[in-house]
Amino acid sequence: MGLPKFTRPKGGHEELSSNLYVANCGPAVGLTLDSIESAFSLYGTVKGVYPADESGCRVIVSYDDESSAQTALKALDRKTCSDLGGRSLHIRYSVQRPLSQVVPTDSVQVSLEASEMNIPGVYLIHDFISAQEEEQLLAAVDARPWHNLAKRRVQHYGYEFCYNIRNVDTQQRLGELPSFVACVLDKVPVFQKLDEAADVSLDQLTVNEYPSGVGLSPHIDTHSAFEGSIYSLSLSGPCIMEFRRYSNTNACFGDRDAESCDNSSNCIRKAIYLPPRSMLLLSGEGRYAWQHYIPHHKIDMVKDTIIRRGSRRVSFTFRKVRKGPCQCDYPQFCDSPR
Ligand SMILES: O=C(O)CCC(=O)C(=O)O
Ligand SMILES: [Fe+2]
The missing domain is CATH 3.30.70.330 (RRM (RNA recognition motif) domain)
Known part of the structure; x- marks a missing residue:
């Protein structure tokens, strides 16, 4: 902070x-x-x-x-x-x-483009939706009930994400993804130009609303819960997303705090700027082996510019619920039975 x-x-x-x-x-x-x-x-x-x-x-x-x-x-x-x-x-x-x-002093260089950050499987498309679509998406979720977590509010569609087990109950389908996200889902296949294995049949959506200064703890989305492509659309306010990868296997899939990664040979840290209307794809190594998190800052230093978080950031995270075992190449980060 x-x-x-x-x-x-x-x-x-x-x-x-x-x-x-x-x-x-x-x-x-x-x-x-x-x-x-x-x-x-x-x-x-x-x-x-x-x-x-x-x-x-x-x-x-x-x-x-x-x-x-x-x-x-x-x-x-x-x-x-x-x-x-x-x-x-x-x-x-x-x-x-x-x-x-x-300005936070523990900061790491923030990239504007995913290619500059250079984590295999991480892609970012700027202006993925128009300002008018952004407004419509925000109006749609604001007209629906939010669930309060300790520091942010969420909505779940398709399947509910259970935070205590960091997983979904595949027996409890809430229904189809809502029609107001059709404008986003229609465009998702453009990611196949960047990653030909990208999943485009998505059935779970978590909407997060972060007030200014609120972030998200480091985590790898549970391998057994979701398939290999995780998309995150940023709306309303900007933020940075940081990534870190531990080389030692006992890092496992437990959460650690952001300060414990010292950018040494044990742990590499990287960061990317997520402007409103951009869509991020985490796949492959970026999805399975790197933790991602949003630092709890009100201000981010991006290149030489100080960027203030807006009064809120809303993200739409689209995923595909996994029905079989995970067969990733990263068993040290994988909770799925093999
Ligand atoms: O807010 C975001 O962009 C990311 C959300 C996220 O990582 C998650 O829900 O697992
Ligand atoms: Fe995540």
């Missing part, structure tokens, strides 16, 4: 600012962001209250103007604050954090 935009000033010199760095204050000491906002609102219009770091006891209070911040600082710094549980707050003017610190 990137760091907040504002931080504590260094040294004694303080410049007036409309943003205050408030210590000894926050959810970890029993004060909700709402109660902090209402206490600071006595001194001017508060634009927002944000955690200053992950401690839970330091916040940034952001005012519309510097004079409100100055009044609040004079009134509340190191005084017992009865509206905030009698706590004594330590307040300073906040400074903008250098952009180099806001």
Whole structure:
């Protein structure tokens, strides 16, 4: 996750600012962001209250103007604050954090094209659908019920994907894929020009909606659940997708967190930029042996450009449910009985 935009000033010199760095204050000491906002609102219009770091006891209070911040600082710094549980707050003017610190530092070079990333079996087609089709697809899913997961919302069509077992129940068919995805399915066979073995008869669709800053943990889609071609259509907002492959076999198919891949000989990391309306195909080695994930960032560094995630990204992942055993060439990553 990137760091907040504002931080504590260094040294004694303080410049007036409309943003205050408030210590000894926050959810970890029993004060909700709402109660902090209402206490600071006595001194001017508060634009927002944000955690200053992950401690839970330091916040940034952001005012519309510097004079409100100055009044609040004079009134509340190191005084017992009865509206905030009698706590004594330590307040300073906040400074903008250098952009180099806001952008995640664990980043890997992000490719714009799949060929540049060079993972066998991974293909990306830009502008796979038109802006009008994108709008229609979003309207269609927004008119249907979403299921809430911890950090994102999902819909399943064809078969339900069960997250606890990372698999599908092939006995429980929900029905045909909905007619509103016909415009996408009609175009899927163009991938056969890139990968002649690409499956085009797809029967399972998962729609994911990610709020800004929410990503997806590293995983390989369960071999026993789905066949060899996995398509992901990106809508609404951009993101990056990272890939990593462990060379040692005990990496197995369990999830690990993104930080544990150090780009050494044990683990290679790569990344690609997924703009809205692009369609990604994972097949072969890219589908069976590489984990894929979306980092939990609000900002991605793509080449030399900082790209902000939109307020949401919606993806349509099309797959074909597997009915027989998996016969991939990667037994070390395969859960299917052989
Ligand atoms: O959101 C995406 O593009 C990928 C989703 C995904 O990897 C999955 O559902 O397994
Ligand atoms: Fe996946």
